[in-house]
Amino acid sequence: MSEGRLRRLILGDTQANRVVPPSGFTAHLTLFVSGAMAFLAVFALALSMASGRLADRWASELARAATLRINAPAEQRVAQTEAALEILRQTPGVATARALTGEEQAALLAPWFGSSLPAGSLPLPQLIEVTGDDQGYDAQGLRLRLQAEVPGAVLDDHTRWRAPLVEAARSLRRLAWVSILLIGGATAAMITLAANAALAANAQVIEVLRLVGALDSYIAQAFIRRFTLRALSGAAAGVALGMIGVLLMPEASDEGGFLTGLGFQGWGWLVPLMIPPLGALVAFAATTRAATKRLGELS
Amino acid sequence: MDYMQIRGDAKVSIAARPQARRPRRLPRNRAPIETARPLGQNTRALLKRRKRGAAVIELENVGYNYGGGELLNAVSVQLAPGSFHFLTGPSGAGKTTLLKLCYGALTPTSGRVRAFNMDVHGLDRDQMAFLRRRVGVVHQDCRFLDHLPVIENIALPLLVSGRELNHEEANLRELLNWVGLSERAHALPPELSGGERQRAALARSVILSPDVIIADEPTGNVDWEMSQRLLQLLVELNRMGKTILVATHDLSLIRAAKNQVQARVLRISNRQLQLAGADL
Numbered sequence: 001m002s003e004g005r006l007r008r009l010i011l012g013d014t015q016a017n018r019v020v021p022p023s024g025f026t027a028h029l030t031l032f033v034s035g036a037m038a039f040l041a042v043f044a045l046a047l048s049m050a051s052g053r054l055a056d057r058w059a060s061e062l063a064r065a066a067t068l069r070i071n072a073p074a075e076q077r078v079a080q081t082e083a084a085l086e087i088l089r090q091t092p093g094v095a096t097a098r099a100l101t102g103e104e105q106a107a108l109l110a111p112w113f114g115s116s117l118p119a120g121s122l123p124l125p126q127l128i129e130v131t132g133d134d135q136g137y138d139a140q141g142l143r144l145r146l147q148a149e150v151p152g153a154v155l156d157d158h159t160r161w162r163a164p165l166v167e168a169a170r171s172l173r174r175l176a177w178v179s180i181l182l183i184g185g186a187t188a189a190m191i192t193l194a195a196n197a198a199l200a201a202n203a204q205v206i207e208v209l210r211l212v213g214a215l216d217s218y219i220a221q222a223f224i225r226r227f228t229l230r231a232l233s234g235a236a237a238g239v240a241l242g243m244i245g246v247l248l249m250p251e252a253s254d255e256g257g258f259l260t261g262l263g264f265q266g267w268g269w270l271v272p273l274m275i276p277p278l279g280a281l282v283a284f285a286a287t288t289r290a291a292t293k294r295l296g297e298l299s
Numbered sequence: 300m301d302y303m304q305i306r307g308d309a310k311v312s313i314a315a316r317p318q319a320r321r322p323r324r325l326p327r328n329r330a331p332i333e334t335a336r337p338l339g340q341n342t343r344a345l346l347k348r349r350k351r352g353a354a355v356i357e358l359e360n361v362g363y364n365y366g367g368g369e370l371l372n373a374v375s376v377q378l379a380p381g382s383f384h385f386l387t388g389p390s391g392a393g394k395t396t397l398l399k400l401c402y403g404a405l406t407p408t409s410g411r412v413r414a415f416n417m418d419v420h421g422l423d424r425d426q427m428a429f430l431r432r433r434v435g436v437v438h439q440d441c442r443f444l445d446h447l448p449v450i451e452n453i454a455l456p457l458l459v460s461g462r463e464l465n466h467e468e469a470n471l472r473e474l475l476n477w478v479g480l481s482e483r484a485h486a487l488p489p490e491l492s493g494g495e496r497q498r499a500a501l502a503r504s505v506i507l508s509p510d511v512i513i514a515d516e517p518t519g520n521v522d523w524e525m526s527q528r529l530l531q532l533l534v535e536l537n538r539m540g541k542t543i544l545v546a547t548h549d550l551s552l553i554r555a556a557k558n559q560v561q562a563r564v565l566r567i568s569n570r571q572l573q574l575a576g577a578d579l
């Protein structure tokens with residue numbers, strides 16, 4: 001496409017624009033559909049980015065954290081804790097190992113028993129917080145050694161619940177991308193319908209234009225330009241509303257976890273700005289296809 | 300009286316000159332070319348000036364039916380450049396059909412139609428569009444875009460062939476004046492009277508300076524005085540060298556025309572085309 005044609009397509013020339021009568025129904029349909037779809041696309045995009053971040057964070061954080069539980073009679077607990085800490089210190093790949101204090105353990109239970117629980121009134125196992133370094137440690141080897149030397153130690157490296165969580169976040173991201181594709185497809189379908197309706201409603205106009213010597217490319221362009229610009233403005237409005245919606249979501253917090261993390265971060269805020277041009281591109285392709293087909297049929 | 304000179308560069312330019320009645324040779328006539336895509340061989344041939352003396356439109360043994368019985372049978376006619384023809388015949392005889400065959404809106408069921416030495420049947424869509432720019436047509440039902448004012452409807456051929464309308468403003472005004480529609484320039488087509496519509500249709504048909512003007516019942520809706528005025532416009536165009544073909548069943552119009560130009564009268568009867576006698 002030459003620069004001149006491109007410019008004419010984007011800016012349009014007002015006289016050529018008037019050749020096809022404004023048609024309220026298809027205009028509103030296109031505006032509404034592209035706006036609504038862009039709005040949904042913003043959320044799908046936010047969801048995909050948030051779930052992606054979550055999957056990455058969970059995967060790396062959980063891989064490194066583990067808990068060692070010492071289930072021992074009160075008189076052996078301190079000795080076994082010491083022994084376990086000594087083993088952990090010797091284990092390659094373990095960055096830190098720290099026995100939780102009584103207050104910390106009580107704090108962990110507070111959500112269930114309330115904060116008035118008197119420390120030491122329950123026979124609690126001693127918890128040791130273990131973090132691996134970047135290489136990680138051999139959980140199976142560690143488990144065997146603990147079994148032999150510290151009978152009351154149970155290593156919980158969270159694998160049981162880590163894997164499905166990370167998998168859930170990843171599939172959420174996949175779903176978000178599928179949604180974005182579906183939104184694109186639905187937009188293309190709706191705009192094809194609207195363009196076909198406009199072409200059918202304007203069969204007389206097309207006939208007159210042909211009678212006075214208009215090329216099919218000229219007639220098609222009148223429709224294409226109209227639908228492309230409408231999709232662009234509809235999508236721009238939809239994206240603006242969607243981004244305001246995302247902006248108004250509460251800040252990401254530990255309590256809210258995943259839900260409040262739904263949003264864009266840093267450069268991520270620029271990504272939704274690609275939606276209107278993409279929407280316009282979809283409309284351009286859909287209308288071009290519909291117009292070429294229609295004008296070929298109308299003879 | 301004003302007259303209209305349609306120059307070779309296809310700009311419409313109208314000025315009052317005293318020697319308006321004298322036929323003039325027209326300079327080389329170029330049809331407007333849209334350069335969006337490279338022109339094919341056929342298109343170039345279409346746009347080239349026809350050979351001197353060759354018929355601009357030629358029907359050779361043309362037969363036509365709309366699917367029912369045969370409407371036209373073995374019709375042959377040649378429109379020489381600069382000629383003036385009337386086409387008559389009873390209502391339903393096939394006048395409009397014959398005109399449509401001439402400008403390529405219909406494809407003959409048998410025989411051949413040639414325009415500017417090109418087989419009309421072999422033209423693709425784009426070539427057909429270029430042909431339409433060289434043949435100005437006044438349709439029986441005028442065919443306007445009802446949402447555009449008269450002046451823009453008249454300018455429509457300029458617009459679709461990619462011209463800057465701003466540059467043509469003055470010419471358009473003069474053309475409007477020539478057909479007596481200056482006052483109605485911004486009316487919408489449905490607001491026009493029958494005669495005004497037909498004058499607007501005539502103005503639109505000549506704006507690209509076509510070689511041929513085909514008019515279907517151009518005086519169908521108008522009184523005697525107005526039909527004389529429309530005839531006057533056609534005669535003037537013919538004097539500028541345009542080839543004219545007018546379908547009408549208004550015999551008095553034909554008689555009036557014969558006083559002013561050398562016009563041949565063709566009549567459709569019994570599915571055939573005949574040259575009408577001097578009795579008309």
Ligand SMILES: Nc1ncnc2c1ncn2[C@@H]1O[C@H](COP(=O)(O)OP(=O)(O)OP(=O)(O)O)[C@@H](O)[C@H]1O
Binds near residue numbers: 388395
């Ligand atoms: N699209 C069509 N489909 C089928 N039949 C048609 C079609 N157009 C015209 N006809 C028929 O063909 C015949 C000739 O029509 P045409 O319009 O050429 O006549 P005409 O000589 O121009 O008549 P008029 O003087 O009333 O304008 C008529 O009987 C008409 O009913």
Ligand SMILES: [Mg+2]
Binds near residue numbers: 394395439515
């Ligand atoms: Mg007719």
